[in-house]
Amino acid sequence: MDIKRRMERASDFTPSELQIARTVSALGPRLQSLTLKELALAAHVSIPSVHRFCKKLGLEGFKELKVEMAKSDARHTGERGEVDINFPFAADDTADGVLAQMASVYETTLSDTRDLLDPDSLAHAAELLDNALSIDIYTQSHNLYPAQMFCDRLLSIGRHATCFESIERQSRTALASDRTHAALLISYSGLGPNLSTLLPILQERDVPTIFVGTPRGGQLNPGLSIYLHVSDRESLQNRITQFASHIAVQYVLDSLFGCLFARDYEQSRAFLERSLPITSLPALRRTELSPTEYAGVMLNRLR
Template sequence: MDIRRRIRAGRGFTPTEQQLGNTVLALGERLQGLSIKELARLSATSIASIHRFCKKLGLEGYKELKVALARDAARDDPAEVDINFPFAAGERATEIVPQLRAVYESTLRDTAELIEPSALNRAAEVLDNAACIDIYTQSHNLYPAQMLCDRLLSAGRNATCHESPERLVRTALATGANHAAVAISYSGLNQQLATLLPILAERGCPVVFIGTAAAQRLHPGLTAYLTVSDREHLQDRITQFASHIAVQYALDALYGCLFARDYERSIAFLERSLPYTRLPGSDDAEPGQAHPRPAGTEARPSGTGPSIRP
């Protein structure tokens, strides 16, 4: 992960260090001409704070910080597509298709670097131990959230994903330590979170939060965090190209880790449901007939198949 992404992630930063990081990012190339004393003055911090800031980034000191920032700037592709406006008026498919591909590729690369495997495993463990998984989000994040809900149900996991604010609140009020919550907010500015998260905490429900590093800092103390790419502007954009694919990628990774924790059981439930859910004419299997299993898996003895979680 490049130094700017590590600064934006702000893992383990104190409020002073977050303020210092924001100043460093805002200064950009101008930082190269500043002394450590000048940076301390501009950021309203101290020289000692700058040294601690550099150490947390894994750097020896201020000089190494400037070198790392200059190296990252030199690696930037000047022709890199604009995440917020990936195409312009009059452009056709020959320009738009590769430019959107570049948006997706850079967003996936950033998100893959930001999601910590330990956090992903912890999140999957939390969901695996839950009797029911409740998903809390709103607006455009509802689409990937509802897809996650459908996938959880398809693997035999009890799950809910409501659009109505009233249903979300009532779901939170009815939850408990045997449930798990997935809260999705790219920016962290979802106004309902101020209502829902305290209720979930009071009810003892573990929460997996998916959003940018800045969003996570707005909601500290949750069970697990999956960090997504943060390069999309919250308002100055055509639409949510990057944030959508970042959230979808994080949710897909979470589902994959959860499915893999009990792969045999999940596959067995899919097989049991296929006679009821398959499309007519989609294959040659008759209702009730076994479907092919992935290579390397074995069928369970009769009567030992899994049931839907309570």
């Protein structure tokens, strides 16, 4: 795993080691010019603390840390190309230029999220949803759009699911839930104002909870059942709009739905097909009318 990802996902760092990780990340390529002593001074820790930090990451020492960081920087700037996730195009870009830059945003975001998303955690999340009598989705703002689509997909394969927009309904849903439910929390930053209300309720009710968001967002909300991490390159404020976070969240939810569907493929497909005659567009439903009669009915509906 990429060294930066290992630092982000580490759950057993001491306060000193967390400080070293933050310093190393902030330094970026500048780390290559520092000595061990200079890094310790920059992080305000002792040299032995840096040694322990490296060992905890599975590295032999500071030199290997520098090598791994250089490899990570090369992957981020070389293989994927440089694209500004927050401002991917300029005022004078042509349509071709915008298309190319947006393609880079998609490629970078999907690659980042694929690196962060642990397959075992994804499989565990699908198992948790599979065993739940009700799947309750909690989110806010622009994340409501992919969340509601995910809810519709769950309903399309016969799963009981909820996704309410209002905080009041979300709170009451949480209060009415128990360990037979599963909660899916979507918050890119982990700073959603609804979390401070919902998390204590869900924990008190012993509801298995899945968190979808950045690694930092997960660290801000510890103690949940499963964490599904997304790319964290997008600024929370300094951006055109939520291009990257939308792409990342949608990718995770699509993958989670795919894993859930695959767990009971035949039953999921059977329910989907059984519901099509009822839920499909009128023009696509089977009819005993002749084409002329059917066309007449449809024209009358338009008048």
